[in-house]
Amino acid sequence: MGLRELKKQRTRDLLLRSALELFAERGYEETTVDDIADAADVSQRTFFRYFASKEDAAFFVSRLAESRFVEAVRARPAGEAPLDALRLALVASWSTIGEAVEQLIPMELHLRFYRVIESTPALLAAHLRRATELEEEIARVIAAREGLDVDADPRPRVVVAVFGAVMRVTERIWSARDDAGLAALRDLTATYLDQVAPALTGDWRGPALAEGAGPTPQRSNET
Amino acid sequence: MGLRELKKQRTRDLLLRSALELFAERGYEETTVDDIADAADVSQRTFFRYFASKEDAAFFVSRLAESRFVEAVRARPAGEAPLDALRLALVASWSTIGEAVEQLIPMELHLRFYRVIESTPALLAAHLRRATELEEEIARVIAAREGLDVDADPRPRVVVAVFGAVMRVTERIWSARDDAGLAALRDLTATYLDQVAPALTGDWRGPALAEGAGPTPQRSNET
DNA sequence: TTGTCAACTGTCAGTGGCTGTCATTAGCCT
């Protein structure tokens, strides 16, 4: 790799890290692109040569994680039921995603920024839009697995949408908690996914399975 | 009502109508706030005194519709299962929403603008964020119905999230079709809601119920 | 090594969304 290439990568990395640190410290809206550029010792114009927008920088890490998850879904054996495949892909990609993130920035910073996303309307909106795009991509993967046409059969999009909805509820609850660590997110995800069937049943007198503000890890070590 | 009050209402109405018409005609991003203000013969500053943002004007009508839906959910008899209550509230509020919208702008314009939302990333993002806020509100209503605590029991948020997810998939598909009328949306909604259970089942060899690009109204007149 | 090309960067100017300020206008009330 040439010197030029190396410098470029260093600049992008520095910009990314500076951006996320500033976002996590003082907030997204309170951080101007000029601030980020100054922190990385480049001009504002240069920032926009590396990132299409302020938002683009904010979701750079998420993009990586998402692509890993899609790969994991693709790698699932054909026999599994769609919803199982999604859940197992999530479990399987967990560590892979962790490594990929850590290659760019400390995981601690990523988690801290995740809470900024949830508490910043503009970022949350962008996050949700990106999530639906992801869902469309995954719906096509699921449809392909089952030999179906996404436009002819509603089910692929519906399962993926349901799965995604539960994931988002989980993220939301998790980010509002005090123990917003990786383990807590994994446990919460499992708990909420377990609630899909009970929640859709008319009979809510079934097991309530209280799992809320308190730190009540239900299941772990599923890797 | 005084003259002042009347003039204010007229101005807001004119601004709203001008905005939506311009959005529908030439696109959201292609329309500047100055354009809207000019069309309504006021200054740009005045536009921002009536609407907090360009986006705020875009979702003014949606806000009305959503509040009607929430009311409808609240009005559902306590005996119904949560998912049924949501679906029936939707059916029940259909006409009420229509009237409320028509009071502000022609329904045709509203439907046309709906497609602009889906095709404009910034608007779609805002729409999704607003949708999750709505879901939180409805989750609390559902929880109250069942005598549960939203933070202690995951199920209220999960059902609502699932319902919302299906609604959004429906909107998306609907807006991409040629016959994007009210009746088509109603039919599509019913079709997709019917697919929740089948989609979550592992067995996808069941009834495929092909309903896609083609104009294939499945059920109507459920009012 | 050196000269040339292409890539990278900084500077500057400009647009659009949005806000604060202040003077002016116009409805309201006595």
Added chain:
DNA sequence: AGGCTAATGACAGCCACTGACAGTTGACAA
């Protein structure tokens, strides 16, 4: 009629973002 106050317009300024142009620096061949 005249004073009070809400509504408005005009102006200045911030921030995200973009296009244009010029200067700098790595890459590569002679």
